Amino acid sequence: MKHIKTYYKRTLDINGNHIIVEGPVDSKTLKQYTFDSGLVAFRMPSKQFIAIQEIADLEEGRIIICRDKNNIIGYTTYLYPDPLERWSDGQLPYLLELGAIEISADYRAMGLGKAMLELSMLDDMMEDYIIITTEYYWHWDLKNSGLDVFEYKKIMQKMMAAGGMEVFSTDDPEITSHPANCLMARIGNRITNDQIQAFDNIRFQNRFFL
Numbered sequence: 001m002k003h004i005k006t007y008y009k010r011t012l013d014i015n016g017n018h019i020i021v022e023g024p025v026d027s028k029t030l031k032q033y034t035f036d037s038g039l040v041a042f043r044m045p046s047k048q049f050i051a052i053q054e055i056a057d058l059e060e061g062r063i064i065i066c067r068d069k070n071n072i073i074g075y076t077t078y079l080y081p082d083p084l085e086r087w088s089d090g091q092l093p094y095l096l097e098l099g100a101i102e103i104s105a106d107y108r109a110m111g112l113g114k115a116m117l118e119l120s121m122l123d124d125m126m127e128d129y130i131i132i133t134t135e136y137y138w139h140w141d142l143k144n145s146g147l148d149v150f151e152y153k154k155i156m157q158k159m160m161a162a163g164g165m166e167v168f169s170t171d172d173p174e175i176t177s178h179p180a181n182c183l184m185a186r187i188g189n190r191i192t193n194d195q196i197q198a199f200d201n202i203r204f205q206n207r208f209f210l
Contacts, residue, residue, distance in 0.1 A: 003060045006123045012066075014110050019073075021115045023064035027053040030063065034071045038104030041141065055079050060096060064116045066103070074103035076116045078131070086172055087132060089202050094188075094195055098133040098163075105144060117163030127188035130199050133160060134172075137180040149180035160184050170203040 009022040035049035042048055055061040055077050062078035077099040081087035087097060103112050120126070135156055137149045145152060157167065165184040175181045183203070187196065 004125050005062060006125065008119050008122050010115065010119055012112075012115060017068055019066055019068055019107075019110075019112065021064070021066045021112070021119050023076075023116075023119065024062040024078075025056060025065055027056045030056060030065070030072070032070070033065075033067055036071055036073045036104040036106075038106055039072070039075070039102055041102045041139065042100060052077060055099075062096075062120070064120050066107075066112045066116055068107070073107045074101075074112050074116060076101045076113075076120060078120070081132070085134075086202060086205065087134070089205075090198055092130075092195070092198055092202075094129050094191065095199065095202075096129050096131050098131055098160075098165075101133075101159075105141075113159045114162040117159065117165075121163050121186070126186075127190045129188050130191055130195070131163075131165070131186040131188075132168075133165060133184050134175065135160075135182045135184065136174065137178055149178075153180045153182065157182070157184065168203060171206045172203070 005024045007022070007024065009020065012019045012021060030053050035045050037045055039045050039048060052063050052075055056063040058079055060080055064076040065072050066074040078096050079099055081095065081097045087095065101113055101116065135153070137152070140152045140156070142149065142152060164186040166186070168183050168185045170183045172183065175183050
């Protein structure tokens, strides 16, 4: 499956700052910018910056960023699912995972997550994909948000809905291990019934699941 990446860019005026939302960007572009020290959700910022550069150069990889001048303050990643997770079963070339979405603490509650997701879906090629995201409460910044897991879940689901994502049921053990976890997906409008069936077969691998 050929992965064509069409670049988009938007400028948001937030509190007098001009925030750029753009992508997909390649590693060469990323290296021109700095990576905010508040982007700490997954690993040390310096290491995470290297990780998203590597994703950007994957054939299927897509990195959407938001930046304040030349400082990256948020990012979203799209790539094939981790080979160690069930979502890679069948190696479906039309299944992409929204692997991470992060915004630096000083820039939250500004609608930047929603803006990145909306920009991601401007590309018509996304209609050829099923985009999934696995939401696990242990990845959420509950401490600094002051929210409980279910309040945070509502916020995450509302944000993901901006990118056309909907909740899908599954018997995946990691998802079902806690009621705050969930699977969300966006089915592109050129996805066939056979492709949807293959996705359903991955979602449900326990035939006794009700």
